[in-house]
Amino acid sequence: MQSHRQALLLSSSNCYGYSMLEFAKQEICSFLEKNNVKKLLFIPYAQNDYNKYTAKVKEVIDPWGIEVIGIHTYKDAKAAIHDNKAMFVGGGNTFLLLKRLYENNLVDLIRQNVHNGNLLYIGSSAGTNVATKSIHTTNDMPIAYPPTFDAINIVPFNINPHYTEIENESHKGETRDQRINEYLEQEYASPVLGLREGSILKVDKNKLVLKGVAGAVLFEKSLKKTEIAVNTDVSFLLNKQ
Amino acid sequence: MQSHRQALLLSSSNCYGYSMLEFAKQEICSFLEKNNVKKLLFIPYAQNDYNKYTAKVKEVIDPWGIEVIGIHTYKDAKAAIHDNKAMFVGGGNTFLLLKRLYENNLVDLIRQNVHNGNLLYIGSSAGTNVATKSIHTTNDMPIAYPPTFDAINIVPFNINPHYTEIENESHKGETRDQRINEYLEQEYASPVLGLREGSILKVDKNKLVLKGVAGAVLFEKSLKKTEIAVNTDVSFLLNKQ
Numbered sequence: 366m367q368s369h370r371q372a373l374l375l376s377s378s379n380c381y382g383y384s385m386l387e388f389a390k391q392e393i394c395s396f397l398e399k400n401n402v403k404k405l406l407f408i409p410y411a412q413n414d415y416n417k418y419t420a421k422v423k424e425v426i427d428p429w430g431i432e433v434i435g436i437h438t439y440k441d442a443k444a445a446i447h448d449n450k451a452m453f454v455g456g457g458n459t460f461l462l463l464k465r466l467y468e469n470n471l472v473d474l475i476r477q478n479v480h481n482g483n484l485l486y487i488g489s490s491a492g493t494n495v496a497t498k499s500i501h502t503t504n505d506m507p508i509a510y511p512p513t514f515d516a517i518n519i520v521p522f523n524i525n526p527h528y529t530e531i532e533n534e535s536h537k538g539e540t541r542d543q544r545i546n547e548y549l550e551q552e553y554a555s556p557v558l559g560l561r562e563g564s565i566l567k568v569d570k571n572k573l574v575l576k577g578v579a580g581a582v583l584f585e586k587s588l589k590k591t592e593i594a595v596n597t598d599v600s601f602l603l604n605k606q
Numbered sequence: 607m608q609s610h611r612q613a614l615l616l617s618s619s620n621c622y623g624y625s626m627l628e629f630a631k632q633e634i635c636s637f638l639e640k641n642n643v644k645k646l647l648f649i650p651y652a653q654n655d656y657n658k659y660t661a662k663v664k665e666v667i668d669p670w671g672i673e674v675i676g677i678h679t680y681k682d683a684k685a686a687i688h689d690n691k692a693m694f695v696g697g698g699n700t701f702l703l704l705k706r707l708y709e710n711n712l713v714d715l716i717r718q719n720v721h722n723g724n725l726l727y728i729g730s731s732a733g734t735n736v737a738t739k740s741i742h743t744t745n746d747m748p749i750a751y752p753p754t755f756d757a758i759n760i761v762p763f764n765i766n767p768h769y770t771e772i773e774n775e776s777h778k779g780e781t782r783d784q785r786i787n788e789y790l791e792q793e794y795a796s797p798v799l800g801l802r803e804g805s806i807l808k809v810d811k812n813k814l815v816l817k818g819v820a821g822a823v824l825f826e827k828s829l830k831k832t833e834i835a836v837n838t839d840v841s842f843l844l845n846k847q
Contacts (some may be wrong), residue, residue, distance in 0.1 A: 379778040413791050458788050460748075501749050504779060507701075508789040510741050513752045527779035536804055537620035538768035540744060547699050548749040550654050562778050 369482025372504070372519050372568040373576075374496055375489040376526045376560035377454055380578065385425050386489075388563050388578045394429055394569075395488060397451055400485055404432045406449040410465035411491040422455060446478060456490030456526075459503035463495050464511040476517045486519055490526045490567025493560070497524045501548055504541075504558050520568060521555065522602050523548070527584060528559030545584045556605045557576040557584040558593075566599070573600045609724025613760050614642070614731040614808040615737055617767045619697055619803035621819065626666050627730075629804050629819045634728060636669055637808075638692055641726055648692040651706035651819040652698025665694060683710040687719060694761075696799045697731030697767075700744035704736050705752040719757045727760055731767045734801070738765045742789055743798050747784075761809060761842050762796065764789070769800030769823060786825045797846045798825040799834075807840070814841045 373389070373396055380388045397405070405426065409418040419435035426433050433453070439445035446452070454462070466472050472538070478484035488496045494503045495516045502523040525545055534542045539547075545557050560566065563579035574596065575581055581593040585605070593599060614630070614637055621629045638646070646667065650659040660676035665675050673692070680686035687693070691702045693716070695703070707713050719725035735744045736757045743764040764785055780788075786798050801807065804820035815837065816822055822834040826846070834840060 377778055381776045381778060462789075483614055502747060504747070506743060506745070506785040507748055507755060508785075510645060510755045514748060527777070527780075529777055531777065535622045536768070536770055536772065537618055537622060540772075544747040544749075547702075548747060551749055554749075579777075 368480045369572070370479050370486070370490070370519050370521065370568055371396070371568060371570070372479065372496060374493040374520070374560070374566040375487070375577070375581070376493065376528065377511055377562045378489045380474065380563035383563070388588040389565055390429065392565055392567065392576055393426075394407070394431070396485065396487070397431055399528050400450065402451045402485060403430065404434065404449060404451070405487070406434050406452040407433050407439065408452060408454040408462075408492070409435055411455055411459065411462035415573065418455060418457075422453070428604070433592070438460045442471060443474055446471060446474050446484065449484070451485040451487065453487040454489070454492030454495065456492055456524075458508055459491040459500050459505040460509045460511055462491045463514075463516060464509045465501055467512050468496060472517055477520070478558050479519050486537045493524055493526050493566075498522055498555055501554070502545060520566075520573070520602070522605060523557045524557040525557050526564070528561050542584075546588060548584050549584060550587075554586065554603060556590065558582075558599070559584060571600060572598070572604055573596050573602055607723045608811070610811060611720050611727070611760050611809055612723070612811070613649050613711065613720065613727040613729070613737060615729070615734040615761070615765065615801070615807040615809065616802045616818070617805045619730045621804035626840060629678030631670065633806055633817055634667075635672070636786055637726065637728070638672055641691065642727060643692045644671065644832060645675065645690060645692070646728075647686055647693040648676050649693060649695040649703075649733070650676055650678065652696055652700065657800070659698075661697060661798075663694070669739070677757075683712060684715055687715050690725070692728065693845070694728040695730070695736065697733055697828035699749055700732040700735045700741050700746040701748050701750045701752055703732045704741055704757060705746055705750045707736060708753050713734075713758055717760070719756070720760050725765065734767050737744065737761065739763055739796055742795070742843040743786060758793065761807075762845070763815070763846060764798045765795050765807070766798050766800040769802050783831070787829060788827075790825060791826050795827065797843060799840070799843065800821075805836075812841060812844055813839070814843055815839050
């Protein structure tokens with residue numbers, strides 16, 4: 366079945382050398398403008414202070430001519446999804462976020478509304494993790510226990526946000542690459558797209574393109590690791606799961 | 607009820623400037639000698655190649671006069687726990703380890719045998735995480751979904767192994783301290799002992815002492831952060847949960 370999904374999956378909201386979300390401003394604005402959307406439903410579940418977090422995002426995005434509204438200000442979270450044409454899921458803790466999305470019965474609803482073309486999805490960091498097949502490749506600490514690691518599945522593979530290969534030589538803990546390869550050893554593992562900070566995966570139906578100001582790295586089984594430059598078409602990832 | 611637990615909880619097996627487990631050799635040897643134990647049951651579940659992992663540990667520990675035997679070489683994992691007086695749970699991925707301990711019905715059995723004094727416990731990294739109240743403060747990637755984050759509970763608080771405050775300034779992902787404090791914001795959170803690499807928590811009934819070649823940091827609710835030096839008595843942690 367044809368998916369009508371449209372999404373922007375950001376590695377992070379913050380990127381070295383830019384103010385909050387600045388590197389993604391143009392992509393976000395043209396994404397919403399093209400769809401005549403001027404209101405953005407914000408999901409602050411990845412952090413604990415919903416009002417503070419929403420106010421912080423509102424301060425950045427409202428001046429762009431887009432009105433940010435927190436989902437917690439609606440009486441009914443499911444109605445909020447129905448009433449809006451675009452949502453932004455902010456970063457924080459991925460486990461907390463996924464648990465709260467399930468508690469509010471939003472996972473299936475968001476998946477359906479995105480795939481049938483009624484809802485534009487923007488996610489950042491944890492908000493990007495939950496947009497993928499599963500949260501198996503988050504960097505976050507497991508501070509809360511969600512009912513499953515399966516997620517919204519806007520894209521059927523995994524993403525590692527904040528991807529970096531920089532490590533501290535005197536530290537003997539595992540490197541990011543080692544962690545991702547441990548995942549790839551599991552039989553149920555999908556390919557993992559490591560999005561560097563400043564990187565955006567743009568999803569338009571079955572067309573996937575890497576946008577933003579930084580590249581990405583694709584990890585596949587058999588330890589294959591491929592650099593991916595900005596503006597590369599990565600639609601082939603839809604056939605890799 | 608009085609617990610007869612005896613355990614050595616290592617931050618890691620590797621420590622900068624030392625060969626594998628070298629920094630812990632004296633503690634491990636005197637711990638086992640004092641109890642007349644010359645055989646160590648090794649649990650390789652945190653990694654995928656049980657034979658390879660067991661051989662690697664055997665190569666280090668057998669020359670100390672202690673015979674290492676992998677639990678996977680026993681027909682019955684539960685019988686292996688009954689038949690041995692000391693176990694060593696190696697590092698790797700904490701989620702994989704906890705899932706496999708539950709799959710083999712070992713969590714309750716190990717807890718009982720350690721608390722009643724029939725089983726000495728040595729853990730390193732992931733093996734230390736599963737010895738605590740829960741795995742909420744592991745650094746590992748959630749590559750497998752365990753039936754719960756609750757763990758063996760030899761000690762009723764949390765440990766963060768490989769603790770470090772060194773961060774890369776150009777990287778905008780969260781710091782270790784931020785992650786631990788996100789956990790402490792949860793109502794069910796316990797204090798978190800951040801064990802630096804080279805650090806060992808020595809548990810002898812209700813006496814807890816920090817051993818090894820590195821210190822630790824204690825994180826508590828209300829953002830309290832306390833440095834703990836080697837040889838400090840931290841038994842007070844048993845009354846903090």
